Amino acid sequence: MPESHPAPHRFPVTVDVVALTVRDGELNVLLITRLIEPFKGKPALPGGFVLAGEDLQEAAVRELAEETGVERLPGYLEQLGSYGPKGRDPRGDVLTVAHLLLAPDFPVLAAGSDAEHAAWYPVTEVPELAFDHARILDDALERAKSKLEYSPLGAAFCGEEFTIAQLRAVYEAVWGTRLDPRNFHRKATGTPGFLEDTGRMTTGDAGRPAALFRLAPESRPTAGHPARAVLNPPLMRPRNGAAG
């Protein structure tokens, strides 16, 4: 930190959120349609300016709540990285701090209230985005993929309680691969500190009922400690080619 005797330059700062969920076996991202210039009418990541006195994460939660109509945000939120400030907003230099939300499928306000209209898009069918949001989304997807390997955060896509098959569907959707149900079952239930059996079972579905699990206490992210437990050995994602 500096001595710079002249007053330092001050930047407008925004937060943007890449909210991901799994619906129908596909990874989806939450996008809004911009109601004003610049990029009016274009889809973009939800977000907005950080207010005086606000912290970054606070601002991210507030903006997401405003733009989806959801007050109590589900899932797991972490910082992704900062972009700019140079040349990413036609209005001038704006620094943005991107965030990543991994959440169970939650309903967004169908028609826009005062805010912009938000909706889920499969990540394979994302239209052209405003600002540098395409790049931010790319970075977020890569981050999400590696998060699943080394942390218990795959469960952030599920509700409180879930079956191993539901959890596996998350991994398959995020990684875009198929996983052997039997090996995945063993790996997930056999990793110490990952899952906890609720004792309860599903009912009503086709086939044999499945046991319901929840995240083990030591794997639940708590305020201050983003994602505490580490999956070791990792739940390896199948790699296609060689390194490089």
Next chain:
Amino acid sequence: MPESHPAPHRFPVTVDVVALTVRDGELNVLLITRLIEPFKGKPALPGGFVLAGEDLQEAAVRELAEETGVERLPGYLEQLGSYGPKGRDPRGDVLTVAHLLLAPDFPVLAAGSDAEHAAWYPVTEVPELAFDHARILDDALERAKSKLEYSPLGAAFCGEEFTIAQLRAVYEAVWGTRLDPRNFHRKATGTPGFLEDTGRMTTGDAGRPAALFRLAPESRPTAGHPARAVLNPPLMRPRNGAAG
């Protein structure tokens, strides 16, 4: 990004750099001593305000150059994360974007020019730091450790050419463990896309001369693509306890 009709609040933004190197088998961090308030006389991470028209990485490189007297920065620089803006600077809300530099041991300007006095400190002997820099340093160390597992960036601590033993010393210093020289040698040389034999050998040291390697082209970080290649399978760091 927002519609907010009132003008958005503007924040001073700083960059801070956690510059790490390995000297005498120990991981070291570069610290400056503050010449002005706040925290005058206290050690801190090098950094300073982002100027109008500057990008984050540009600002980080400039500040580091100013405070160390080194114009052409060696090593690998990446963004670590953003902190604040609330309550981390007594002068008011300042957002800081922390960066991580992994570099070969380079000499810093001994006595302060106009700038603050910079010096290397073993990470095991870091004094109390200004601002929230202790937390930033902790995050940087954790990031550096995991970087070494999954990316070829261990070599960023070495010069252009290095021996396997030098590379191993880096891993041992960063991870704080001992590694079997023979298994490490096989793993490092056997990982496709990691190292490239220069054909040249060391000479003058005790013992048998060692082959000199450099990073393979596909593993060298390029502008825009921070760290391209992935080490797969990873160069595993020995874990002590179980997960959790």
Next chain:
DNA sequence: CCAAAAGTGTTTTTAATACACCCATGG
């Protein structure tokens, strides 16, 4: 009774670890 999905056991293959041993130099 059949289909569908859950869950367990077993074999095969691969990679990590441990460690014996030889190689090439400086003193």
Next chain:
DNA sequence: CCATGGGTGTATTAAAAACACTTTTGG
């Protein structure tokens, strides 16, 4: 010729991948 570190080969152990099979529900 011996100490020092570089480099290779090999046995042992652990884990990942592949897949046969049993269990428990709904129709």
